[in-house]
Amino acid sequence: SQTIHQWPATLVQPVGSPLSLECTVEGTSNPNLYWYRQAAGRGLQLLFYSVGIGQISSEVPQNLSASRPQDRQFILSSKKLLLSDSGFYLCAWSVSIGGGVYSNQPQHFGDGTRLSIL
Amino acid sequence: GQNIDQPTEMTATEGAIVQINCTYQTSGFNGLFWYQQHAGEAPTFLSYNVLDGLEEKGRFSSFLSRSKGYSYLLLKELQMKDSASYLCAVRGKDSWGKFQFGAGTQVVVTP
Numbered sequence: 001s002q003t004i005h006q007w008p009a010t011l012v013q014p015v016g017s018p019l020s021l022e023c024t025v026e027g028t029s030n031p032n033l034y035w036y037r038q039a040a041g042r043g044l045q046l047l048f049y050s051v052g053i054g055q056i057s058s059e060v061p062q063n064l065s066a067s068r069p070q071d072r073q074f075i076l077s078s079k080k081l082l083l084s085d086s087g088f089y090l091c092a093w094s095v096s097i098g099g100g101v102y103s104n105q106p107q108h109f110g111d112g113t114r115l116s117i118l
Numbered sequence: 119g120q121n122i123d124q125p126t127e128m129t130a131t132e133g134a135i136v137q138i139n140c141t142y143q144t145s146g147f148n149g150l151f152w153y154q155q156h157a158g159e160a161p162t163f164l165s166y167n168v169l170d171g172l173e174e175k176g177r178f179s180s181f182l183s184r185s186k187g188y189s190y191l192l193l194k195e196l197q198m199k200d201s202a203s204y205l206c207a208v209r210g211k212d213s214w215g216k217f218q219f220g221a222g223t224q225v226v227v228t229p
Binding site for chain 2: 043049096
């Protein structure tokens with residue numbers, strides 16, 4: 001079966017410090033991968049998605065970046081964190097979709113990282 | 119893009135039924151998904167609709183009308199553990215499986 005691991009679970013960082021959050025998926029190949037941020041009491045905002053190694057699409061302008069160095073590894077980074085970067089960060093995967101096949105596949109989420117910026 | 123609306127909060131009694139509505143406007147549609155999210159946890163997948171009609175999964179059912187841009191999630195025989203936020207998500211046709219999520223409906227189940 002497929003599993004998704006995300007770490008760390010919680011992180012407290014000072015303003016201006018760097019960030020690296022990691023997400024790995026097991027039990028599947030060539031998944032679509034996603035990074036979301038959820039502010040307190042709000043919905044999920046898509047930050048980045050990737051359909052393959054080295055392929056990253058950004059949804060919103062920000063001081064965050066993402067990378068996919070391996071098929072099942074997705075990393076969210078920042079060189080200098082801002083106070084507004086606080087939130088709950090979620091990684092998700094879905095079966096790769098092409099030509100409308102597997103369109104019924106949901107996204108499956110990792111346990112999330114709660115990031116607090118001081 | 120998509121615009122998704124759902125109520126902010128609903129309260130219901132244990133054992134009762136609650137219906138959570140979701141309306142959407144989208145330039146392309148390739149499925150509507152419902153997720154449950156308990157406080158401090160990740161969302162978990164509940165149900166999926168791509169064709170009009172009702173999908174039933176135990177105590178949970180989801181309905182879709184594509185012509186009206188409308189869906190609902192029906193929770194029957196409410197239990198205290200059903201207290202959570204319920205997220206409506208729409209997948210567009212021109213996307214690589216991307217979802218647009220609603221802000222979520224907080225359901226509070228009282229004894």
